[in-house]
């Protein structure tokens with residue numbers, strides 16, 4: 001606890017002006033925050049928003065934000081009866097000089113959206129006084145009890161960015177400035193590892209990083225052992241680690257796996273820069289080979305992680321004559337493969353299995369051909385706004401909900417009731433029977449695939465085991481359906497918030513008139529579809545276009561980008 005006398009004069013007099021009706025505990029708490037916040041003044045002219053996936057900005061601007069998110073995380077933990085909360089320092093696919101911070105709720109899911117406005121308010125509070133009074137009001141409104149029954153617990157993880165360690169110290173100070181709260185540095189992790197560990201901890205399960213790896217290894221082996229006849233010679237998978245944390249973790253994991261041969265490139269140790277010309281975001285958006293790959297890899301099964309390893313895409317180089325172009329198997333194709341496998345197991349179980357509500361969640365970025373494919377399979381498809389927090393919520397409505405963003409971020413959620421039904425059936429069916437095997441596969445999938453959040457490591461293991469189960473090469477998998485040609489571009493504008501969209505994000509309501517102009521462009525193309533939205537992670541407006549040929553998709557994207565520039569001006 002901090003004695004009042006150690007406060008700067010200014011802060012101390014503010015405290016006395018507030019403290020007439022405060023208990024000693026409240027006084028000490030306010031003093032603690034006032035004192036620590038003096039260490040982290042907010043940079044001028046910064047306006048931050050929690051956005052699609054937490055706060056992101058140039059790392060040099062973020063210390064005060066991360067410190068404040070540390071305070072928020074402690075309060076969140078206290079609000080939820082001292083459950084463990086996670087705080088992850090990462091800017092995922094953004095450039096290495098950026099960083100960011102996001103919070104994992106005790107369930108392992110994203111921070112409740114109800115708390116995002118408070119996160120925005122405190123991140124932008126211009127002085128320690130304003131910060132303290134926002135916190136004081138919020139604590140009262142949420143009826144959070146500080147200090148009396150012990151503190152909160154926050155686990156802090158970070159990716160490999162050089163700014164991570166310094167920001168983690170700021171988070172620690174933020175967490176500890178809430179009386180009695182404990183900050184636990186869990187080191188360099190992928191984002192999904194931290195979410196998994198937080199979820200496991202709050203369920204009373206073993207929750208270290210080794211437990212995470214052990215869980216993957218055991219469930220992967222279980223699925224491999226359930227392959228009827230392994231029809232495929234195990235060929236090498238070549239992984240692009242985006243020069244980030246994911247490749248490094250895969251180096252550890254592969255040592256424990258049999259039936260999988262992975263060659264890892266772009267680990268970040270060979271001079272490559274995080275996300276620069278490498279990684280899932282680059283490969284998915286540009287559809288070209290990442291650095292470190294070339295003609296010697298023609299036909300090979302390749303995969304890319306993003307900077308914090310919550311996204312996964314596959315690709316292969318079709319032939320040398322294609323130059324640097326790749327055949328991309330994105331989140332939509334991964335989703336389709338997963339849906340097919342799960343449907344197959346439910347069909348084997350028979351009438352009872354067919355009663356399972358298996359559904360799919362996509363966003364407006366999903367390729368139209370993938371949506372048609374899963375619908376033809378007889379699955380229910382729903383659409384959510386961009387950002388996994390929105391997809392996750394919708395996927396929870398199903399017995400088995402598969403969600404993926406086209407960029408490769410997704411997972412499969414199993415409802416508690418369906419899982420206990422499956423476990424019960426494992427006892428009913430005789431061991432070794434087809435039904436028993438199908439049920440056991442589904443249980444193993446639920447253990448392997450991260451139930452907290454999309455996870456490139458576990459997603460990769462599931463793709464690999466399904467390909468072995470089907471006896472498929474990456475090329476054969478790619479034939480499930482043919483993508484409609486598409487193009488994504490980013491437009492830098494003076495103020496991206498000038499673009500306001502409908503809740504499905506497919507139509508722009510503002511600036512006035514732009515949607516009519518976009519519609520007029522779309523009409524010029526066969527199978528044309530296009531939309532714009534402001535990014536929640538980068539200072540750009542995103543343009544997406546689809547059409548029946550690649551030339552048309554490119555041309556539609558370019559003309560919509562021109563419209564964005566002419567309505568909003570270019571920066």
Ligand SMILES: CC(=O)N[C@H]1[C@@H](OP(=O)(O)O)O[C@H](CO)[C@@H](O)[C@@H]1O
Nearest residue numbers: 052053387388405407535536537538
């Ligand atoms: C088109 C696109 O890929 N958008 C990404 C990107 O969000 P934006 O709000 O579009 O910047 O980053 C998010 C976080 O990783 C991810 O959830 C989302 O899908």
Ligand SMILES: [Mg+2]
Nearest residue numbers: 092306308310
């Ligand atoms: Mg990411």
